[in-house]
Amino acid sequence: MADSWDRLGKTMEVSEDGTVLTKKSGGNYSRHVAAKEVLSSGVHMWEVELASGATSNNNRDLFVGVASPGCDVEKGDHHDKGKAWYLRTHDGNIYGGDIDNDDATGKGSHFVVGDRIGLRLDCNDGSLSFYKNGQPFGQPFPAGTIALPVVRAVELKCSGQSVKLLPQAQLA
Known part of the structure; x- marks a missing residue:
């Protein structure tokens, strides 16, 4: 996979190689970031490493998945609008389409840096x-x-949260 984060808003920054994404500023509001490659046929596998939690409290609540091309990068919660399909790291549930599992237990315990x-x-x-x-x-x-x-898409919520798009998936 030769992809990178390339659609991001003013509160985000991306590393020189395009793989590490960090929310550098702004309030605790989800902001959309997308990769360049449009996926429309075949099977695609990739991984995102949770590189850091929020600067203030190590919050790791973010969304990882896919979204329709062209979502507004200055907004979040695109899954509520039928434009994104995500795994939420905070509760380990999926959000998007007609699925919204906001009543999960074990919040905050599913993913660590x-x-x-x-x-x-x-x-x-x-x-x-x-x-x-x-x-x-x-x-x-x-x-x-x-x-x-x-x-490929993510929504980061808090300043300091960071993810890295890995070059090759190691999935079972």
Whole structure:
């Protein structure tokens, strides 16, 4: 995978190689970031490493998944508008389409700094599966759920949160 974070707003910064994304400023509001490559056919696998939590309190509440191309980078919660399909690291549940699992237990205990969040997008059937450190994790978006085309996407919430787009997925 030769992709990088390339659509981001004013509160975000990306490393010189385009792989490390950090929310550098702003309040505790989700902001959308997307990768350049549009995904519309085949099977795609990638990982995002949780590089750091929030500067003030180590908050690791963020969204990782896919979104429709062209989402507003200065806004978040695109899953509420039918434009994104995410795993939320805070509660380990999926959000997007008609799925919203906001009543989860165990909040804040699912992912820590250094964990890898893997994704497997099957554009042939419109499904999206998740992995934690290479092993299957949580509930997938079933076949027919993901409206194509999409781009790799994240929404960071707090200043200091950082993720790294890894070059090669190591999924079971």
